[in-house]
Amino acid sequence: MASITEQNDGINRKKSFYRSVPFQIAVAAGVSFTAPGMWDALGGLGAGGAAEPFAVSAANAILYALFAVFCVLAGAINNRIGLKWGLAIGVSDFAIGYPLYGAGLYTNNKTATTWFMIFGSVCCGISAGFFWAAEAAIIIGYPSPKERGFYLACWQTAKASGPIIGGAITLGLNANRETAGSVGSATYIVFIVLMCLGLPIALCLSPASKVWRKDGTRVVVHKHASLWEELRAVVKLATSRRIVLLVPAFFISYFYNPFVSTWLTSYFTVRSRAFSSFFTPFAGICSSFIIGTFLDKQSIHIRTRARIAFATIVIIMTGTWIWAIILQKRFYDNPPVFDWFQGGFGSAYALVFLWTFIGQSFQQYLYWVVGQYTTDLSSLSHHTGILRGLEALGQTVAWAMQSEAGVNHFVSIGMNFGILLIAVIPTWIVVSALDHTHEIVVTEQTGIPGKNDEEEDIVKSGGHTPALSE
Template sequence: MSGTMHTQDRGPGQTGLAPTPGSASSRSPSPIAKAKPFFRSVPFQIVVACGVSFTAPGMWDALGGLGAGGAAEPYAVSAANALGAVNNRIGLPYGLALGAIGYPLYGAGLYTNNVSANTWFMLFGSALCGISAGFFWAAEAAIIIGYPSPGDRAFYLAVWQTAKAAGPIVGGAINLGLNANRKTTGSVSSSTYIVFIVIMCLGLPIALCLSPAHKVWRKDGTVISTPRAPTWGAEFKAVEKLFASRRILLLLPAFFISYFYNGFISTWLATYFTVRSRAFSSFFTNFAGIFSSFMIATLLDNQKIHIKRRGCIAFVSIIFVLVGTWIWATVLQKQIYDASEPPAYDWFQGGFGKSYALVFFWQFGGQAFQQFLYWLVGQYATDLSDLSRHTGILRGTEALGQTVAWAMQSEGNANHFVSIGLNFGITVLCVFPTWLVLSALEGSHEENIASAERNLGDAEEEEIGSKAATYALGGWRNGFNSWLLLGLDCPYFLRNTQIPDYFLSDVVVSEDAMRGTAYSSATSVKRSGVNTSQMTRNAMEAIVVGRAASRTADGRGIGPSCTQIRVD
């Protein structure tokens, strides 16, 4: 079937339709939709982000599980707050790549300090890692929350938490294998650091596989909204404005305390557990975070429960676990201080079970709390740039909490009751302001996010369809420059017309743009005496633009509409 009319179907002086770009005139009558590449899909982007998370911060966490780490945190505090804006300007793929560079240098610094007490390179590596981590933290969270559709975010957050935990699990297995026979307290072997550095170096090449947001496709047809501030100054002003907003100010205590427990865990393990017990902990404890992540994801993605109720149930459950662990820690710490000498818990020896279970549930509740906060800020950000600013503030405040926690534990004679009291107190303090934010959460937030993304795609499709229709029909005389293609207001126009099925799934056109002069156009057709059936086929074939409207998220477009038209 050709997009040009046969001679007998033309009125006096009429010419055929000019073929439009992407029209069927240059294609087979049965066009096959081009397969979308998997490497542009959301799951692939999540795999890339999780791969970097596994190799870079995952190995960093594994080192922290042995009592090393924490030195990079002070340099990451301001960086994470500001670099969400920087990532918006340079793009998330570059932000993720820059974020992966610093971690191997940090591991190398720990190695040189371990073998030769060379502190300058350790501090240099820590500083670079902290700045690099700012890029990584802001980019990573924006990718995990912003690339998936709103209804899948909690699930992909759980996948991300699993990848973060997989790094320490693998690292813990390495630690366990290298240090299983060491029953004393002290530092780990230098070969442990070498293995970690090699794995950390894989983060950069993996990060380079990430696709830009505007090239990523989702299974539901929605696009990723990626508006960008026009200048660097405007971007930083947007971050400043967001930071001063009521919602962010209310959430700051929760952001601050969300990772505060990590500093005390490291001290707890280094003080009271043997090397192989710590290696066991660095391997097994991370399963707690995996369990809690998928448990909380199942609840938060359950569309049958109202979004506010989902959030409230999750938050109350998490606070219950966290408050319980700090009460438990208070009791155990009192027993330890009352003992004649501090214990050295070896695996599966006396006292190990009750002390290690506390570490397990710290991780269980802490990871669930972090995932909940990422999900919560994701409900209030309707585009990727805004989300990057939200996550940058979240990660920066989280890093500030870690910095304070590590600083408190740096003193050899630090009173552990102070750390326990601060963790308990700030956890309770964050309940009321976080509850206020949850109370303002309505189902409309999820709907607005999805609607905004669908509307962006619809606007692009309608603009293409309108231009294609105008171009295709512009050469018709007798009023055909504005007739309605499908004759929604003109039954005569479709009388005896059979529309091929493949058109119904591959046509994009703006119904509103074509509606205006249907009646006058129909009159012109009737008076001309031409074959309307053939003309309709030709015109439709000419304005095929290759994008299936029936595959858009809300089903708008010609595909579903045509099947409902009844012509008398």
Template sequence: MSNFDAAPPNTHAGGNDNALRGQGSLPMNPTTNADERVDMGAYRKDVPRWKQIYQHSLTQMLLLSVQAFCGPAMADAIAGLGGGGLATPQTSNIATAINYAMLATVCLFGGPLVNKLGTKWALVIGAMSFPIRGSSYYCNSKFGNQWYLIFGGFVTGIGSGCWYVAESGSIMSLAPANSRGKYLALWIVARNLGQLVGGAINLSKNHVKGVTGGVTPDTYVAFLIIESLALPFAFLISPLEHVVRSDGTRILVSEKLTFKQETKLIKFTMSSKLILLSALWAVWSFFYSGTWSTYLATYFSVRSRALSSLISPFFCIIGCFGLGFILDMKSLSQRRRAQVGLFTVVVVNTGVYIWSIVMQARFNTTNPGKIDWDEPLYASSFLPYFFVQTTGPLSQSYMYWLLSSFATDAQANVRNGAAFRCLEAVGQAISYGMNTQIKTSPMIGFCVTFGLMAAALGPMLALVNSTPDRIPADVILEEQEIPEKKLADFKAEA
């Protein structure tokens, strides 16, 4: 057992060690911060209080979380309406498939783009595109304007791609080493709180029994207003090199490479061991969303879909913080935490998929029509969706925690996050593409999703069992501090 817990060989992050570079990290450039550990006493004395709060890692994580609440969470809330809340979900599925196809394309080149623009401006560009989604659904619902819905999916895919890459690099870099699980849980919860608010708006406007077709146009106006609020918070983001974590460390940021150099590293990152082993997991992680959107539109009434979008995020809050505490347990090595986390995520997802397949097999035999919340069948048919809204985010939170365990600097987190987001978006595009025909049984999507998780498990086990016991970036920081400390001691003695 002690051998199983021990760190794998070659996890040293500096010098001539190439093990981590083969997993997607770059040969280190000189860093922009010579002294990565802040003298917190002097910092509190010399820096104004407002600036300390502004540059604090938790503040920056909260600013990102607010944007996630206003943007991606509202998109999730619209998806939670089932087919985008439209009377016929085909057009919504087509628009969403195009959205994720463009998102995947931008994410493929997102590492060079974001590292060149900087995190803040990539987030600003993304936030500017968020309101287009709400407005396109409003125009389709109000005027039957389908071309704008599809065009909106195209444009928001580009903007969201910039935002997602910047976000993923930030969320993997901001947290102190022993608090990454809780920070990621905070981010995931913010996304789901957005869906909760969106669900409340939806239910308040679509609670009358017997209404058929899509949700009311006013519902999309409310989403549009919230989506517009992301932009001012994007402008408040601080450059990563200015952030001070709660444990007194700064984020390791290397000197910027040219755009040409960054572009050449796309192939390096996409072919790295870290990304290759996590590729199927990335494709699988949100693959369920297209099938569940179709499932809701097919089998649930308008107001029961509205109720579903309201209550489905509640258990996610408990689940994500629970996983966060597991991933931050100091009594276990980082490698052991990675193993326990993977086991937890796979077990809960397996239970949900089996339940989903059983329910769909029942519906294939006897079509239930449009299930309302006051019908006996509602609980058993809705609960799989309720739990998948927890197990899906758990899979995401866990994977970003795992990716950050291999990072050598903030730029590596951006590149790895971009690659993972690209593959994740490919999975979502395929999923929604599969569901563009409402007559296609959701059973196909459920089985494909289950099969993808099973296929991803082997490579993920190999990756998890090679997790270093310490984050390479932390090792690099210590290596940089030792010579500086010796020099300071020498000068003091002289």
């Protein structure tokens, strides 16, 4: 294994690449590629590739309801049992839960059997809650604050690469399907196999205490005395002024996704949906690096960066929902079925592309914002658990709205647009208060005699305490 030797306080320290931040992000990205990436590829088909979206939408509503609960709880549980074991449980269950979900979609596609699809959704919702609370903390907490935008973009790219490769597989297997309907069964088999690769990749992850950053700072973990204290810390954070103000933004950040799934199923042929599954993730990759590069730009004050990025996101999102209203009125008057690159396909598909472009930017932006308000990895785990939990709650409502035949698409458009507007002012208040990162800065020094770990962290950070995160 490659290593780096540095001189620090007169001590030569050999640093293994295996313990570096880039390697940890690569591991997390690899797991994201195999499991949620493949899940997104199925979602990119519209309704998990099924001919009718309603049963799949109901299953997804159950999935996200469980996801919302377990994601918040996992933020506390992971800290209590130790980050290493919390991550192991999350990724292990995740690697099992997602293949079961894929298998459920397969059986529903073959025999219209819904019970196994529901069972797969339950398993997936529980496992995903643990996984996302853990992985979000890794992606934001392991890198130093000035590199978070870049590593968030790398993570989003890996997550998007799953749908790209999965979409290419789907496109190859369904390129001759010129009509609406369900995708071929072989599509699900390939996805399930890829999903199962997540667990062995996840086992390569290092615990936070052994990770080193190139700027010499350390990842700090502050564990509470008991699980009850961890849960109390989560409740305290969840009811804090800052988090309450961010609730609408967390809730709406991925609310659009179920509507996009139904939109694709309703108005696009199988092969045009397969094309969307392959090509649309490039939108998220582009936007992730654009916003990540800007948010890491240290020459611009952090508050200015936050305001400019948020204002741009809101303006583009507003444009997409106005565009959606215009197109939806046209579609209700004369319902289309778009084949690729034919008769109005461009204007309808461009909207799907833009939703992904700006939606991924918004999610990445929110991760970055909460990362600036945390003091250590444990606090960050609480933050990201709440963020992902509320995001999943939003998707629970959104999927439930798509679970009935004859759903009025204007209702979905109106809710997406309306909650976005509600989120603008409270989110602006939060980002306008940004002045610097609150992360505890601990450098790689020898221990301070006579002090426990928490006191030593506070001394090395210049007096910042974990209370700032709450």
